[in-house]
Amino acid sequence: xxxxxxxxxxxxKLALSQIWANRKRSLLxxxxxxxxxxxxxxxxxxxxxxxxxVLTEFESFGANRIYVFPDRPDDKPRNLYPREKIRxxxxxxxxxxxxxxxxxxxxxxxxFGVSIASDERELDGITVVGIWPDWHEAENRRVISGRKxxxxxxxxxxxxxxxxxxxxxxxxxxxxxxxxxxxVDGRRFLVVGVIETxxxxxxxxxxxxxxxxxxxxxxxxLQSTEYFLRVIALAKSAxxxxxxxxxxxxxxxxxxxxxxxxxDTFRAEAIDRYIDQFKTLASGITAIAAGIxxxxxxxxxxxxxxxxxxxxxxxxxxxxxxxxVGATPAAIMMQFLLEAMVLCLAGGLVGVIIGKLFAIGLxxxxxxxxxxxxxxxxxxxxxxxxxxxxxxxxxxFPALKASRLDPIEALxxx
Amino acid sequence: MIRVxxxxxxxxxxxxxxxxLRGVDLHIGKNEMIAVMGASGSGKSTxxxxxxxxxxxxxxxxxxxxxxxxQMSEASLALVRNEKIGFVFQSFELLARQTALExxxxxxxxxxxxxxxxxxxxxxxLHALDRVRLSDRVTHRPxxxxxxxxQRVAIARAILNKPAILMADEPTxxxxxVTTTEIMEIFRQLHAEGQTVxxxxxENEVAAYCQRVIRLRDGLVLSDLPIxxxxxxxxxx
Numbered sequence: 001x002x003x004x005x006x007x008x009x010x011x012x013k014l015a016l017s018q019i020w021a022n023r024k025r026s027l028l029x030x031x032x033x034x035x036x037x038x039x040x041x042x043x044x045x046x047x048x049x050x051x052x053x054v055l056t057e058f059e060s061f062g063a064n065r066i067y068v069f070p071d072r073p074d075d076k077p078r079n080l081y082p083r084e085k086i087r088x089x090x091x092x093x094x095x096x097x098x099x100x101x102x103x104x105x106x107x108x109x110x111x112f113g114v115s116i117a118s119d120e121r122e123l124d125g126i127t128v129v130g131i132w133p134d135w136h137e138a139e140n141r142r143v144i145s146g147r148k149x150x151x152x153x154x155x156x157x158x159x160x161x162x163x164x165x166x167x168x169x170x171x172x173x174x175x176x177x178x179x180x181x182x183x184v185d186g187r188r189f190l191v192v193g194v195i196e197t198x199x200x201x202x203x204x205x206x207x208x209x210x211x212x213x214x215x216x217x218x219x220x221x222l223q224s225t226e227y228f229l230r231v232i233a234l235a236k237s238a239x240x241x242x243x244x245x246x247x248x249x250x251x252x253x254x255x256x257x258x259x260x261x262x263x264d265t266f267r268a269e270a271i272d273r274y275i276d277q278f279k280t281l282a283s284g285i286t287a288i289a290a291g292i293x294x295x296x297x298x299x300x301x302x303x304x305x306x307x308x309x310x311x312x313x314x315x316x317x318x319x320x321x322x323x324x325v326g327a328t329p330a331a332i333m334m335q336f337l338l339e340a341m342v343l344c345l346a347g348g349l350v351g352v353i354i355g356k357l358f359a360i361g362l363x364x365x366x367x368x369x370x371x372x373x374x375x376x377x378x379x380x381x382x383x384x385x386x387x388x389x390x391x392x393x394x395x396x397f398p399a400l401k402a403s404r405l406d407p408i409e410a411l412x413x414x
Numbered sequence: 415m416i417r418v419x420x421x422x423x424x425x426x427x428x429x430x431x432x433x434x435l436r437g438v439d440l441h442i443g444k445n446e447m448i449a450v451m452g453a454s455g456s457g458k459s460t461x462x463x464x465x466x467x468x469x470x471x472x473x474x475x476x477x478x479x480x481x482x483x484x485q486m487s488e489a490s491l492a493l494v495r496n497e498k499i500g501f502v503f504q505s506f507e508l509l510a511r512q513t514a515l516e517x518x519x520x521x522x523x524x525x526x527x528x529x530x531x532x533x534x535x536x537x538x539x540l541h542a543l544d545r546v547r548l549s550d551r552v553t554h555r556p557x558x559x560x561x562x563x564x565q566r567v568a569i570a571r572a573i574l575n576k577p578a579i580l581m582a583d584e585p586t587x588x589x590x591x592v593t594t595t596e597i598m599e600i601f602r603q604l605h606a607e608g609q610t611v612x613x614x615x616x617e618n619e620v621a622a623y624c625q626r627v628i629r630l631r632d633g634l635v636l637s638d639l640p641i642x643x644x645x646x647x648x649x650x651x
Contacts, residue, residue, distance in 0.1 A: 006530065010523050017511060321507045324468065325571070326496020326524040328489040407468050411503065 003331055011335045015342040018311070029307040030347030032300025033390065037351025037383045038358065040293040041375045045359035047282050047289075049373025054278055064241040065138065066270045068096075068231035068248060073263035086265040088229050090220070092255055096231065099251045102244035105137040106233040110219050116212060117183040120172035128184060128212045130219020138234040146178035146193030149215060153192075157217045161189040165197045167210035185222055189214065241270050297386055300347070301394035308340050308398035312405075319402055320410025333403035340395025341388050348387030352380055415578065415610060416442040416465065421474035423460050423633075434460040435471070436633035442579075442612070447605040449621035449641075450614045452630035459583075461630065462614050466499055466581050467491045479578045496524050500572030502582035506564040508556040515539050515552040518570045525575070542570040545607075546600055562593035569600060573609065580604065582613045586620055598623045618648065 019026040070086040072078070093108045100106070110130040116123055133149040143162070153160050161184065168177045173191070180191045195211065220227060235244035248268045252258075256265060312319070319332060327335075355375050362373040418440040425432040435457045442448060452458040463469040464476060467483060468491075476484040483494055495501075508517045518539040522530060543549055546566040556564055565585060572580055582601070586594040602623055605611050613624060621627050627644040629636040637644065 004523075004525070004528065004530075006532075006535070007523050021511060317507065318509060321503075321509075322520070322524075323492065324466075324495060324501045324507075325521040326492050328492040328524070330489065331492075331524055408463050411507070 003334060007331065007334075008338070011338045012342060014335070015339040018339060019343055019346060025307065026343060026346070029303050030300070030343055030350070032296055032303050033344055033347030033387055034300075034351040034354065036293045036296030036300055037348050037387065038354035039296070040289050041352055041355025041379050041383060042358035042362070043289040043292075044286065044379045045355060045373045045375045046362055046370055047285055048376055049359075049362060049370040051278075051282055052372035053369040055275065064235040064238045064244075064270075066233045066235060066241065066245050066248060066268055068233065068252070069267045069269075070228070070230075071265060071267040073265065076263065081265060084226065087226065088231060088266065090216070090229070092252070093229075093231055095255050096233070096248060096251050100233070100244060100247040102235055102240045102247055104234045104236045105134040106231060107132040107135040107138050108216055108229045108231055109135070110216065110223065110227055110229040112219070112223050112227070114185040114222065116171070116185075118171040118173055118180070121170070123170060123210070126167075126210055126212060128214055128219065128222075130216040131213055132216050135213075135232065138232045142196040143193045144196050145176060146191070148193060149213070153215045154217050157221070158215065159184075159187055159189045159218060160192045160215065162193045162195050162213040163191055164195045164211040167212055168194065170210050184212070184214065187222075235270075238275075245270050293386070297390050300344075301390040304340055304344060304391065305394040305398060307343075308336060308395050309401070311339070312336065312398050312402045316405065316410045316413040319405050320407045320413065323405070323407035324411065329403040332405075333399045336399035336402045337392060337395050340399070341391030344387040344391035344395075345384060348383050351387075352383050355379075355383075415444045415446075415479060416440065417475075417477040418461075418465070419475045421461075421464065421471045421476060423457075423464065423469070424472045433633055435464075437474070438630075438633070438635055440628070440635065440638075442610070445605070445608050445610055446626060447601070447611040447624045448613070449624040449627045450612060450630070451616060451621060451627060452636070453616075455632075456630040457633040458614060458630050460633075462581060462583060462612075465579075465612070466501060467494045492524070493526060496521055496526075497575055498578040500569075500575070500577035500580045502565070502568050502572050502580070502585045504584040504587040506556070506561075506568045506588075508564055508567055510556050513553050513555055514543065514548065514559070514567045514570075517556070517567055518542050518574055520571060521574050538574060539570070542574045543567070545573065545604065546570045560593075561589050562596050565589065565593075565597050566600060569597075569604075573604065579610045579612055582611070584615060585613065586615070586617070591619075594620070618645070621645075 068088065070088050072081045072086055088108070090108055093106065097103070097106045108131075111127050113125045114128050116126050116128070131149065132154055133151055136143070136148045146162075149160070149162065152158065161182065163171075163173075163177060168175065171182060173180050173182070177191045177194060181188050182191060183189070195213065233244065233248065235241035245268050249264065252266050252268070253264065258265065322332060352375065359373045359375050362370040418438055421435055421438045421440075422433070423435040425434060438457070438461060450458055450462065460469070464471050467478070467486075470491075471484050474484065475482055478494065479498055483491065486494065509520070515536065519535050522535050522538070540549065540552065543552055546569050548563060548566045548570065551559060551563060551567075554563075556567070559567065585601075586597055589597060598620060601611055601613065611624075613620060615621055622641065622645065624641055626638070626640055628638045629644075637647070639647065
């Protein structure tokens, strides 16, 4: 039995006119669907907004940043892995730089305590950090005046340094400290730039410590030969950060000659573990929202079924007439299924619109970190798919009842 | 055109058997205009339902337009109704929210004629409305029409697909005598144009428009006579 396109256009037109003619009843009937779809889409909108802002936060904190440390394997005798064996050496960092195409920037970082002095003041036990120029990119810290380190500083082992604002305060340097000189471990260093003070972020970070940065090549000369270093690397993007991590692991094992089966003598870690945790949390909440929508759609569906049964009973004579002029049981069934689906889809549409308005409302809440809240397209499609499925599922029984009406009885119905 | 042989219809209500038709033989030729009469319980409605393909006989054969339709499936019977039978009911059965034109077009929704353009549908519906002299009311809704006009819309709907047989069940039962005349004139005119018409009625004035009267009693044909003889018999009785 094939129904003509004219049948479908008429059936949908009829369904819409039925909804319009009984608009109050239709609204109340579709309320379950409307509430279900509206609440789910707004929860999804809030989550997606939160996700965007949290991921941006992670990004600035370093979603694609990878740290490499020396690491002594657990449950192995200490004497098999002496300090010198596991210590990361500068040539290893250069090798990583050459062999890891997924990295955008890489820098060794070595820290040691020294005394520093300005004309005004002398400070003991200040942490000095030795870095490559790549550090600026890897750490993403702004230079608020002066300039960044460059290759000439590093290769020429120039005695230049960068300070943060607390260091300037503590050394009583002029607020524009660029061009001043300070003594680091008795040597004269030129201040070439001022680094922004670390902002307090979601994951802490001490903002008030005095910081002093010098070129890595200079820093290793100021230390004993067995100095300790770690590596900060930046993947080209968050997507390739896993790949970058494995490139680092492969390269390190190769240059250290670690046999297959032997443990790593270093550790490479990315921040995306936290992102994964957050994503797990977000999908958990999405699943709960889906459960809620399931329940409200069930309730909505029962309402739909009820109203469709009422409609079938009210229109018994019409059904009888349609059968008399040639409607097959399948045609009657299809007409009532379409009517239930159109009703549900109309409810879904209203729900999506309300959800969208909620999402816009969420973006206007100050300080809620939901500026990016929006209903994603997949949620819109899913809402419509669910609504149509509810119409189909709960409209089936009333439609079956209509299709099975005996035309003679139906035409006699009062 | 219509040939009914030994038709029986038995309903079962619980333990009881109701024999609505107990062996009816009937032949209706092309372009006849026939009245079917009988008291309630005579089997008249059952016979009309079966002839109208709304119901199936328990026994016997029913040949419509050369095809045996007595044992067809429900879906096939729906198609037969769509293409070969036009119904006119006592209470019009128009869809309240649709215009006269849309009401007349209704059977085309279920037509198996593929690729009917909307222009062609409208043309056919307008032609049907013209045949019942209602061309000036096509955009009116049922609540804007008089009883006679409603019944004319219903007749237009019934003749839309050029049915083999036009069946009217008490078509004037809800109408006054002036309107009854108006509607019966329409049936007479359609008959003059070649339409086979079968009218169920209990009014002799309505039957008087027909050429032949079939009277039923207790599930059997009591008499099947040309109108003149039938009316004469009624006078004697």
